Amino acid sequence: xxxxxxxxxxxxxxxxxxxxxxxxxxxxxxxxxxxxxxxxxxxxxxxxxxxxxxxxxxxxxxxxxxxxxxxxxxxxxxxxxxxxxxxxxxxxxxxxxxxxxxxxxxxxxxxxxxxxxxxxxxxxxxxxxxxxxxxxxxxxxxxxxxxxxxxxxxxxxxxxxxxxxxxxxxxxxxxxxxxxxxxxxxxxxxxxxxxxxxxxxxxxxxxxxxxxxxxxxxxxxxxxxxxxxxxxxxxxxxxxxxxxxxxxxxxxxxxxxxxxxxxxxxxxxxxxxxxxxxxxxxxxxxxxxxxxxxxxxxxxx
Ligand code: CP
Numbered sequence: 001x002x003x004x005x006x007x008x009x010x011x012x013x014x015x016x017x018x019x020x021x022x023x024x025x026x027x028x029x030x031x032x033x034x035x036x037x038x039x040x041x042x043x044x045x046x047x048x049x050x051x052x053x054x055x056x057x058x059x060x061x062x063x064x065x066x067x068x069x070x071x072x073x074x075x076x077x078x079x080x081x082x083x084x085x086x087x088x089x090x091x092x093x094x095x096x097x098x099x100x101x102x103x104x105x106x107x108x109x110x111x112x113x114x115x116x117x118x119x120x121x122x123x124x125x126x127x128x129x130x131x132x133x134x135x136x137x138x139x140x141x142x143x144x145x146x147x148x149x150x151x152x153x154x155x156x157x158x159x160x161x162x163x164x165x166x167x168x169x170x171x172x173x174x175x176x177x178x179x180x181x182x183x184x185x186x187x188x189x190x191x192x193x194x195x196x197x198x199x200x201x202x203x204x205x206x207x208x209x210x211x212x213x214x215x216x217x218x219x220x221x222x223x224x225x226x227x228x229x230x231x232x233x234x235x236x237x238x239x240x241x242x243x244x245x246x247x248x249x250x251x252x253x254x255x256x257x258x259x260x261x262x263x264x265x266x267x268x269x270x271x272x273x274x275x276x277x278x279x280x281x282x283x284x285x286x287x288x289x290x291x292x293x294x295x296x297x298x299x300x301x
Contacts, residue, residue, distance in 0.1 A: 003295070004301070008126045023143075049076075051076065053108060069297060126299065145284045155183075159172070160187045177201075224269060
């Protein structure tokens with residue numbers, strides 16, 4: 001595994017060995033993250049966090065990861081106050097920021113934006129979510145979270161919600177396809193179904209089952225997602241796709257299942273479920289920190 005100086009644009013194309021190497025590196029970072037300690041491995045380095053789209057977890061965990069490794073952070077949220085306001089192009093913005101930073105983390109509403117940045121930058125670009133395309137660091141932390149509690153080989157994962165525009169599940173499907181005997185169960189409204197081109201790519205590697213009802217009874221992991229209303233042609237349509245996982249749903253789940261969600265949740269999971277040990281979404285989010293510390297050290301260290 002050699003991530004040194006490389007871009008991380010997508011999970012598609014990664015190997016199982018690379019993912020598992022990152023899991024081991026994240027294990028080494030976990031006590032540092034948990035105990036809120038600091039290291040010096042990226043002392044003197046600067047990370048630019050360019051968030052053209054809103055974020056809580058990804059932005060602040062990248063900020064914190066860099067600071068805990070002894071580095072510094074610059075960046076913006078939304079781009080207001082930068083020369084983008086004056087009409088400076090995306091490419092010129094990247095070419096300027098690379099003069100100041102050792103690496104760039106970028107979230108953008110446009111699919112392929114991180115790859116566009118990588119075309120003009122000579123420093124590593126990390127994709128923190130590009131439109132409905134991919135969210136690779138989320139898939140690394142998601143599979144890391146599963147791997148700490150279950151074997152990824154032979155896992156049965158039910159993915160539900162917005163499978164069309166939910167970039168986390170696209171990256172997750174690619175990541176799961178690197179493991180043996182995985183079954184992917186899909187349940188979504190027809191308008192929000194999983195992109196066929198991704199299914200075509202992974203269908204030889206995982207068993208894909210399209211469910212015709214929300215049957216959580218056989219899944220080892222239930223992975224729920226938010227309806228991405230900001231990506232719908234008519235955001236008001238989002239209310240037609242609302243669903244809710246509550247105590248009754250948990251009754252139907254296996255006693256040792258995991259309930260995951262990349263967050264934010266906007267009604268998909270009842271707060272009453274949070275105290276159920278199978279509710280894994282907050283420990284999933286917490287794992288974002290050691291995983292991103294591991295990634296930054298591998299790429300910039
Ligand atoms: N999971 C995730 O990407 O959350 P944020 O949008 O808050 O970064």
